Amino acid sequence: MKTYSISEAAKELNLTVYTLRYYDKEGLMPFVERTPSGTRLFKESDIGALKIIQCLKSTGMPIKDIKHFIDWCSDGDPTLQQRYDMFMERKASVEAQMEELKKTMEVIEHKCRYYKTALDAGTEDIYKSDKVGSFIAD
Amino acid sequence: MKTYSISEAAKELNLTVYTLRYYDKEGLMPFVERTPSGTRLFKESDIGALKIIQCLKSTGMPIKDIKHFIDWCSDGDPTLQQRYDMFMERKASVEAQMEELKKTMEVIEHKCRYYKTALDAGTEDIYKSDKVGSFIAD
DNA sequence: TTAATCCTTATAGTTAACTCTAGGTCAAGT
DNA sequence: ACTTGACCTAGAGTTAACTATAAGGATTAA
Numbered sequence A, B: 001m002k003t004y005s006i007s008e009a010a011k012e013l014n015l016t017v018y019t020l021r022y023y024d025k026e027g028l029m030p031f032v033e034r035t036p037s038g039t040r041l042f043k044e045s046d047i048g049a050l051k052i053i054q055c056l057k058s059t060g061m062p063i064k065d066i067k068h069f070i071d072w073c074s075d076g077d078p079t080l081q082q083r084y085d086m087f088m089e090r091k092a093s094v095e096a097q098m099e100e101l102k103k104t105m106e107v108i109e110h111k112c113r114y115y116k117t118a119l120d121a122g123t124e125d126i127y128k129s130d131k132v133g134s135f136i137a138d
Numbered sequence C: 001t002t003a004a005t006c007c008t009t010a011t012a013g014t015t016a017a018c019t020c021t022a023g024g025t026c027a028a029g030t
Numbered sequence D: 001a002c003t004t005g006a007c008c009t010a011g012a013g014t015t016a017a018c019t020a021t022a023a024g025g026a027t028t029a030a
Helices: A006-013 A017-025 A044-058 A063-075 A077-121 B006-013 B017-025 B044-058 B063-075 B077-121
Strands: A040-043 B040-043
Touching: A006 A017, A006 A040, A006 A044, A017 A044, A040 A044, A044 A063, A044 B077, A063 A077, A077 B044, A077 B077, B006 B017, B006 B040, B006 B044, B017 B044, B040 B044, B044 B063, B063 B077
Parallel strands: none
Antiparallel strands: none
């Protein structure tokens, strides 16, 4: 079975070795085994687990909370409900983030149009009525 | 014309007064005027500008970069191109984030199904073939 | 006029998530 | 045997974005 050194794992996951060791120190990778001399040996499934960790991170989950999940995984079946609840909550959070991002996108697109028009006109003054001051809010 | 005190502005924007003063210190609100005694007076348009700042923040833009944008706004028409480019770049970034979030969502939904099934079965062992170890990657 | 409740600045502290350094171990190649 | 390079730990340093404190000034209501 193929294994990865920490630098190979880092490359595979687009992380630095510092980050991986930091995650280990934070208890995110209790499953990674060591050689007799202490060198970490990443299995294929460890890489997969770290991808799940990255997925959770990308939902905005802090490392401390991810550690809870990892602990629950070690505890086995008695924590199935917690883990299910956690992923359902993550789902809701990601849905909310998508909504938020959609609204953000609308504002950004409005601004793109705004500046396109101003650029064509050569000036922002086309938006001026009588007020003086910044146009940031327009 | 209605104005807001810093605490009113904070309430309106769902920020703390600390955060607003911090933004001011970082040069994000050069447009906010003061009373003769130094108290900040937020105009309606200032609230609007801060909403744009919040929008940029929600795209993941760091405060230093937002400050550049604010500076460009003060510089007027000569920076129209930069500002247009910036918003186009933000647009691309938000699009990428949406894509990323979609992929994240797929993994999360897979996990929801996984744990629903395990929960119904009462154990995670249904996913075991012959390997021993964590199921995190499954 | 005095107390409360704002506001101000300057500066220090906090938190999360890295990021790096120092000093040491270990295995492979010359 | 020795050097090289990748690994290790412990712990210090960094960065962004707040968050809070201290000391004091201004405005309002009784």
